[in-house]
Amino acid sequence: MTLAASCPRCSSPVSGDGAQWRCLDHGAITPLWRPATASYEAMAEHLLQCTSIPTLLPWPLSPGWTITDFGCVGHQDGEAKASISSCSGVSDLDGVVELTVVAEEPGVGLGARCAGIDRTDPGAEIGEGPPHVKVRVSGHPISLWSVSTSETSSEFDRSVFAGEAQGRWLWIVLRPASAALLLNDEWILCDANELGPELIELPFGGNPPPW
Numbered sequence: 001m002t003l004a005a006s007c008p009r010c011s012s013p014v015s016g017d018g019a020q021w022r023c024l025d026h027g028a029i030t031p032l033w034r035p036a037t038a039s040y041e042a043m044a045e046h047l048l049q050c051t052s053i054p055t056l057l058p059w060p061l062s063p064g065w066t067i068t069d070f071g072c073v074g075h076q077d078g079e080a081k082a083s084i085s086s087c088s089g090v091s092d093l094d095g096v097v098e099l100t101v102v103a104e105e106p107g108v109g110l111g112a113r114c115a116g117i118d119r120t121d122p123g124a125e126i127g128e129g130p131p132h133v134k135v136r137v138s139g140h141p142i143s144l145w146s147v148s149t150s151e152t153s154s155e156f157d158r159s160v161f162a163g164e165a166q167g168r169w170l171w172i173v174l175r176p177a178s179a180a181l182l183l184n185d186e187w188i189l190c191d192a193n194e195l196g197p198e199l200i201e202l203p204f205g206g207n208p209p210p211w
């Protein structure tokens with residue numbers, strides 16, 4: 001067992017077991033299961049648990065990039081409500097870049113936490129005007145809109161995009177904010193569940209994002 005339970009919306013301590021978990025701040029929660037360190041073994045365990053929701057990775061991963069974190073929101077015997085993956089690498093323009101992808105059912109709040117906004121779900125900006133970018137998920141183009149993070153007191157250190165894919169929210173968070181320029185219509189997100197032998201060759205490691 002390499003995955004540990006935490007709160008999807010904050011870093012406060014959690015307690016519980018089975019289908020009963022509580023966060024000190026949020027009360028009853030559906031836990032987020034994350035590894036202490038990203039590894040192939042932990043990913044294999046994660047994918048066994050996270051079968052009902054895709055774990056999306058940018059594909060192919062750019063040379064030198066590593067998968068730094070991943071997780072699944074759900075009770076251990078139940079359906080997953082959300083998935084998260086983070087990877088990191090170096091770009092010429094921005095130095096170290098962190099990319100996080102969240103797929104989640106409405107109301108989970110994991111994407112909003114990564115985005116650093118107080119709301120649980122994206123707001124009215126989704127669907128307003130033409131999309132800022134499209135990415136391909138399982139062969140389908142998914143429209144994404146920039147999510148305003150100006151209401152938050154946290155420093156403006158990230159760019160956030162969100163849209164809707166297969167009835168769930170899809171969030172993409174890039175740090176630093178200038179790394180948003182890396183995002184373009186050529187991007188493909190693949191479901192780690194659909195990777196075969198390529199999964200073994202994925203590079204894991206590096207610093208997970210600080211949420």
Ligand SMILES: [Zn+2]
Binds near residue numbers: 007010012023026
């Ligand atoms: Zn919490």
